Amino acid sequence: FPALSGLRRSCLNGGGGDELGANDELISFKDEGEQEEKISENVSAERDLDDVKSSLVNESENNSSSSDSEQTERRPQPRADLESYEKAREYFTEALRRQQDGGFFKSPHYPGYPFLMIPDLGNPYLSNGALSPSARTYLQMKWPLLDVPGTAALKDSRSPTPGHLSNKVPVVQHAHMHPLTPLITYSSEHFSPGTPPAHLSPEILDPKTGIPRTPHPSELSPYYPLSPGAMGQIPHPLGWLVPQQGQPMYPITAGGFRHPYPALAMNASMSSLVSSRFSPHIVPHHPHGLHQTGIPHPAIVSPAIKQEPNGELSPAANTKSPVPTKKEEDKKPHIKKPLNAFMLYMKEMRAKVVAECTLKESAAINQILGRRWHSLSREEQAKYYELARKERQLHSQLYPGWSARDNYGRRKKRKRDNKTDSTPEGERAWNKKPCVQYLPQEKMIDSPASSHGSMLDSPATPSAALASPAAPAPTHSEQAQPLSLTTKPDRHHHFPLLSKPSSSSCTSSSSSSSSQPTSSSGSQSTPPLLSRPLPLASLHASLFSPPSPFHQAAFHSHHALFQSQPLSLVTKSAD
DNA sequence: AGGCCTTTGAAGCTG
DNA sequence: CAGCTTCAAAGGCCT
Numbered sequence: 225f226p227a228l229s230g231l232r233r234s235c236l237n238g239g240g241g242d243e244l245g246a247n248d249e250l251i252s253f254k255d256e257g258e259q260e261e262k263i264s265e266n267v268s269a270e271r272d273l274d275d276v277k278s279s280l281v282n283e284s285e286n287n288s289s290s291s292d293s294e295q296t297e298r299r300p301q302p303r304a305d306l307e308s309y310e311k312a313r314e315y316f317t318e319a320l321r322r323q324q325d326g327g328f329f330k331s332p333h334y335p336g337y338p339f340l341m342i343p344d345l346g347n348p349y350l351s352n353g354a355l356s357p358s359a360r361t362y363l364q365m366k367w368p369l370l371d372v373p374g375t376a377a378l379k380d381s382r383s384p385t386p387g388h389l390s391n392k393v394p395v396v397q398h399a400h401m402h403p404l405t406p407l408i409t410y411s412s413e414h415f416s417p418g419t420p421p422a423h424l425s426p427e428i429l430d431p432k433t434g435i436p437r438t439p440h441p442s443e444l445s446p447y448y449p450l451s452p453g454a455m456g457q458i459p460h461p462l463g464w465l466v467p468q469q470g471q472p473m474y475p476i477t478a479g480g481f482r483h484p485y486p487a488l489a490m491n492a493s494m495s496s497l498v499s500s501r502f503s504p505h506i507v508p509h510h511p512h513g514l515h516q517t518g519i520p521h522p523a524i525v526s527p528a529i530k531q532e533p534n535g536e537l538s539p540a541a542n543t544k545s546p547v548p549t550k551k552e553e554d555k556k557p558h559i560k561k562p563l564n565a566f567m568l569y570m571k572e573m574r575a576k577v578v579a580e581c582t583l584k585e586s587a588a589i590n591q592i593l594g595r596r597w598h599s600l601s602r603e604e605q606a607k608y609y610e611l612a613r614k615e616r617q618l619h620s621q622l623y624p625g626w627s628a629r630d631n632y633g634r635r636k637k638r639k640r641d642n643k644t645d646s647t648p649e650g651e652r653a654w655n656k657k658p659c660v661q662y663l664p665q666e667k668m669i670d671s672p673a674s675s676h677g678s679m680l681d682s683p684a685t686p687s688a689a690l691a692s693p694a695a696p697a698p699t700h701s702e703q704a705q706p707l708s709l710t711t712k713p714d715r716h717h718h719f720p721l722l723s724k725p726s727s728s729s730c731t732s733s734s735s736s737s738s739s740q741p742t743s744s745s746g747s748q749s750t751p752p753l754l755s756r757p758l759p760l761a762s763l764h765a766s767l768f769s770p771p772s773p774f775h776q777a778a779f780h781s782h783h784a785l786f787q788s789q790p791l792s793l794v795t796k797s798a799d
Numbered sequence: 800a801g802g803c804c805t806t807t808g809a810a811g812c813t814g
Numbered sequence: 815c816a817g818c819t820t821c822a823a824a825g826g827c828c829t
Contacts, residue, residue, distance in 0.1 A: 561822045566807035570823060578825090586824040587805040594806040609808095616809075628810045631821060803828075812819070 558634060559626050562619035565608035566597055 563571070570593050577592050578584060597605070619626070 561809075561820095563822060564808040567822055570806075574824065583826090585804075585826045587803085587826080589824075589826095590804085590806040592806090597807070612808080628821070629812085632811075632819090634821085801829090804826095805824095807822100809822090810820085813817085814815100 559623055559630065561628055561631060562615040563612060565605065565612040566594075568611050568615070569593065569597055569600070569605075569608045 570590065573593055573596060574586075574589055577589050577596070581589075581592070583589060583592075600608075
């Protein structure tokens with residue numbers, strides 16, 4: 225998996241390279257027969273990373289990023305994606321800086337990334353590390369005209385990996401857009417839920433000719449089909465989101481796919497982009513879960529995949545599909561729930577974590593993500609809460625009649641129902657893995673990030689009040705942790721950073737963690753640092769370092785947070 | 800092939 | 815209203 229390897233390489237580079245034994249790691253993982261080349265590029269990327277770091281440190285404006293971006297553009301494309309990944313981070317940082325300086329979008333355009341401004345500025349839609357399909361969905365939704373593959377993609381469209389995608393996204397981000405802008409832009413102010421897109425059109429415009437055509441099945445990736453490289457560069461007109469430019473996003477996405485900018489033509493993938501996660505109004509109109517274009521909507525899961533176990537429909541569902549027959553039920557589109565803040569965060573960060581550690585299991589990754597989530601500063605979390613809030617808003621607008629209940633029972637009966645059992649499911653699960661002694665130990669330890677709400681509490685009040693009025697301000701702080709403890713005994717939210725080990729690294733993490741009696745009451749401001757910071761820990765810190773200085777707390781916590789993962793890396797490498 | 804696992808949060812359900 | 819359940823994403827693992 226070249227791409228994966230690349231990501232790993234990227235991560236390793238991000239960690240600081242030699243000092244972290246990156247090369248060793250790299251070599252140990254490499255098997256594509258292009259090690260030298262990679263190493264060579266490694267150096268280059270390393271330099272880029274240095275730039276990133278320096279940019280983090282140096283608040284002053286510099287053109288290095290620009291030049292770098294240009295450099296990136298000129299470099300051989302095969303690895304451009306990976307490099308761009310770092311670039312994205314760099315620009316991300318840059319953008320953040322600007323934002324913090326109050327001139328978020330004042331900065332001049334970047335030559336290398338004409339439209340790039342905030343690749344992953346806490347924007348769930350912009351997965352800097354990698355853009356998951358779902359993430360792309362968001363992007364698609366937020367930026368209908370966005371051609372995910374972007375410039376680099378055109379040259380390297382073969383790589384479907386998240387890492388590949390990640391750097392494409394930023395390219396289309398408008399320089400003047402706030403990370404939340406997309407959502408904000410789509411607020412009801414500009415969007416008339418009840419306004420049926422009069423321009424609805426079943427056909428898809430050929431990207432090149434602009435001529436309506438029938439989407440080819442191959443283009444109709446069930447989820448977030450990528451533009452097949454040939455998509456070409458789409459001049460992203462500034463202000464395309466601006467209502468006066470013609471059409472607000474939703475109407476555009478409202479299944480019509482007829483874009484105000486025909487010249488920008490959309491192919492199937494583009495349509496998908498436009499369609500976004502939440503296909504507007506198509507529910508009532510397209511009970512089959514397909515757009516008029518026949519494109520399965522990301523937010524609408526084919527009933528063939530998901531269907532009522534017993535074929536029953538909820539009342540709400542019935543409202544959408546009046547008198548649904550068995551067949552219709554099967555075809556009934558599955559409108560997914562809007563993502564919550566954490567889900568948004570996960571989407572954005574998953575790729576990073578995956579690239580960072582050897583673990584690939586989502587369960588393990590999610591554990592890390594969960595811990596990281598807790599380690600986020602209130603500001604960071606607030607952004608996601610805000611996004612989630614907007615997301616729900618959007619969803620409700622798109623699917624006025626939709627209810628979460630509609631999706632109830634769609635899944636097979638879940639196993640983890642009875643946690644009150646003497647042997648909680650969670651424990652049962654853990655028993656699968658040889659992680660003995662872990663839980664007891666870690667339970668005696670407190671984590672800096674968890675802080676019993678110190679960290680979490682903060683996002684609750686201030687963040688919510690700050691960025692997300694509708695955010696679970698009251699609940700987040702006091703419920704997230706405590707509630708989890710009470711209602712989820714088998715979980716360890718109480719010790720986010722030291723919680724359950726991820727499959728392969730539990731033992732090591734356990735020992736290392738235990739030596740780190742972090743004070744629970746430790747405020748988010750100064751979580752205890754690891755007494756014995758591991759090189760790889762710093763690697764993580766480097767890779768996952770928060771985009772802004774004020775995330776120092778989270779930054780530090782990351783050291784501890786990822787201690788387990790690095791170890792797993794080491795172990796694997798040693799083997 | 801499809802469910803499980805794992806995370807947090809939102810929403811629905813239940814008593 | 816409190817507490818519990820379900821689902822959202824993801825992908826390796828397991829049956």
